[in-house]
Amino acid sequence: MIYIENKKRKLEKIQEQYPNADILDITSTASARYAQILSPFFPHGNIPIPFSPGHYATCVEGIWQGLKVFESCGIDMDSFTNTTMSGLKRTVRRFGPPRGHQKGLNSTELLNYFDARMLIYLPTYKWVLDNVAEVHKVVMHIAERAKDHDIVFLDYNTNTEFRDTSTPISHAGLVKLYIEGKYPQEGETYLPFTAEEIAQRKEAIKEAKKQAKKNKKENKQLNLFE
Template sequence: MIFIENKRKKSEGLIRKYPEAIILDFTSSGGEEYKQFSPFYPHGDIPVPFTNGFFAKSVEGVWQGLKVFEDQDIDIAKFGIDDMKNIKRSVRKNGQVRGHRKGVYGSELLNYHDARKKIYLKTYAWVLDHKLQSLLVKLLQLALERDLVFLDYETNTDIENLKKPLSHAGLVKKYLEKKAPAIALKKTQPNLLF
């Protein structure tokens, strides 16, 4: 099985809770290999949704770049950030969020729910499909052998729960379980894998 846990938890507690599991840090401060799953990671050449000819370095760059505030419109400079720093845009500096622009030149503002599905999820899925396939295959092989624990700062895996930010590690879990549904059943029905 695959579990999502908060990175802030003490490692001793996680090891006690999951004694046989492999624990992997999917945050931007994780190890070189697995931090590639962070939305801040600069994969490059990521298409900006609803905008032909525009590309971003990271998923977070797309998300923050298309965000519209009371006092500031989109910021396409966020698309080009490749050091994982200074990507976020705050309400303290820019006023309340009005929505996300549907493309660089779009006139429509998407609400949080629609932006999550049409911008964030679409962009993150593109990265999984086009930039992380070899690493996903490795995770799939590991998950079929042992339990995995993915660490993330966010643990909300419910796409419809808008009260909390979405866990990108949870999206990776969903992706892998769709490829190999037996992963989710492994612990309760181990014979399905052999």
């Protein structure tokens, strides 16, 4: 089984919750290259920019950030060639309200957040998982390991539901979907969660956490009186 946990959680707490699991940090700050290359910030190079034939970028995040359009500025060509894994974020604080993502380098069409996620981010990240040999080899190794071991991916984002636009998607969650054969398929129609569905999902997650804490407490009490 594959689980996703926030990298900011104390490692001791994660180890306590998943005592027999392999814990793998797959963010850009991971110490091991085989884990770091799964980050959307990693500069693999030659990644096709969606809706832009003949144009390529160094990393997934560079494409996502580069195609953003704000009230005060348009797309950022420098983002497509950034190889440093830093300075990629283009924020509301700096550029003002976002207008959307441009549908390719030479388009005037702007995509809303959900459509941009489905037509730009997810296909681009999947391209890396499919086509970068080093990445694909690592993912297949993890998939084999996950057949009989628990694995915990560490990521700064933990939203594993691509239809939930209330928070950024976890790329670790996308790796999990890819391994489980549940990655969103191109050509399929998906709808974003409604506000009500998002609220229900958050409540379900909250209740699941409460139940996990309760089970943990009960197990400690049982161990005490064994």
